[in-house]
Amino acid sequence: MRRSLALAAVAILAVLSLPNTASAQTGASVYVVHGVPGLVADVWVSGERTLHEFAFGTVTDALSLPAGDYTVQIFRTGSDPASDDPALEMTTTVTDGANVSIVAHLDATGTPVLSVFENDVSAVTPGTARAIFRHTAEAPPVDVRAAGTPAVVGLTNPEEATVQPVPATTLPLDIVMSGTSDVVFGPADVNFESGSVVIAYAVGSTADGTFDVLVQSVPVQTAQPAGQGTGDGGAAPGGAADMPTAVPAGSGGLVDATGLPVVALAVAAAALVVLAGSGAVLVWKRD
């Protein structure tokens, strides 16, 4: 009896001493995007190998991390982390509730670098989407066009541009050298789901034919406190506030389901007049 009590006490203490992940710490969501042509790499996060044989053009799912400092190292696959140097390395501070994409990419001069972008995952109006375009390629400034119309003008490495609202549909997008009609990519269909955040990266290089576009769709933060910061599958926060308020669908008046028919009223009025007149005649003639 005493032994089991002691065990129970230990168990309770153990539980109480665990970090309380349900309340104060919401952690962060981290994505990794591979935009360096010709590099097959392993990604190490704070001493742990997180990705193996990570290839150009690959985008990860969200990695949930508690807030804190992290060292991200990209080792060429096949190199020895114990003795070789990483190809790319950075230290970054991740804060509670953050949603970031860490991108390995070429800078404007073609040098591989790591950049961190904060992702805006605030709520998106239903029926629309948020599009974020990031220039992470070795290429001159570009314009992004939707159905031939410039949506972003003069985007340069390593900047981003947010466009919203985008209608929730599939749009043909292309990329041209800024101010020109020289198409460097597309046109290609890009789908925008209602209430979603779509992030597109220009990667690679226009100098050697590796220029490409990578797309990641990031779940929007839900209205309820998102304990893990990952939200659900892109659905907009629920509630009547996000629904349409009215449906105005008619202005012709050809359908009128109520009201007295005018004809019936006219006939009744005429009948009343005749009734009164003939009644008067009958009464008068009786005298």
Next chain:
Amino acid sequence: MIALARWAARFAFSVSLLTLAAVPAWWVASRPAPVDAGSLPGSRSQARDTPPAVTTTTAPRTVTTAQVAPTDTGAVTDRAQASRIDTAAVTDRAEVSRIDSAAVTDRAEVSRIDSIPPARPLPDGTTRRASPVAAVEPSDGSDQTGRAGQSGQAGPPTTLAARSGRLADLPAPAPRPVRVTVEQLGVTAEIFHIGVDEVGALNVPENVDHVGWYRGGVRPGQPGSAVLVAHVDSHSQGVGAFYGLADVALGSRVLVEDDRGGHQWWRVDARRDYRKHELPIDTLFRRGGDPVLTLVTCGGEFDPVTRSYDSNVVAYATPLTDRSEGPPVG
């Protein structure tokens, strides 16, 4: 002479008395049947396990000039794909209020797309932001951080799933509706994908022959209510695609075709007439629960001054999953 007059008066008196008595009966008999009929399809809010499958065929049954080609991976130049955005929304200043329409040079080409982002940044539309300072030069061997990497916390990174982000490798989006046929109305109409205006009202297609599918809601066949709306009429165009919806019989069929050649039959199970201020928004735009196809238009009493109706007429339809209930597929 006097007798004739008296006889005429007596006759007129009788006739007018009969007429007066008949008018109320005539008025009652000529009133249209009440719209409300049938019981509403199930509206359980919890999500179902699997929605009914949308049947697909390789060839659509009907072909119209606005046929949308199935999406191929890669090259897309089919303007019809982009044309699913309703024309009216372009001229609806409420929806495009954040878009500088002057930036749209070719109105003819892009006019069927609403809210195309502007060529130049607007205060609340586009933002520019350089990436936070964290870009690091490739390690040149003199880096002192070491390869084990000290960190503030021993976070629990695990092996992470990853996939190609190339457009050609992305999964195709779920099909969207492009055409609807309401059998009893004898109407086949093109479906445009609509949003809401600045006050939150649906951007019903201005062309009364067009039907709008609310793209902020679920697709027909997914759990929840998929909303199709059309004008019942307009003062300039006459009767609309959903004229007669108030009289559509329970059990009559609706066909919805999608942009990948698939089709789904539906059966009207209920009709309702709601005063506009009593429109059950939560029911109409429900997410989750049984799939319902909700057809909406206007009806009720018409106010010629405001040129608007006081009611919404709604028909609720449920999926016909039994193929034998639908006509043979071509």
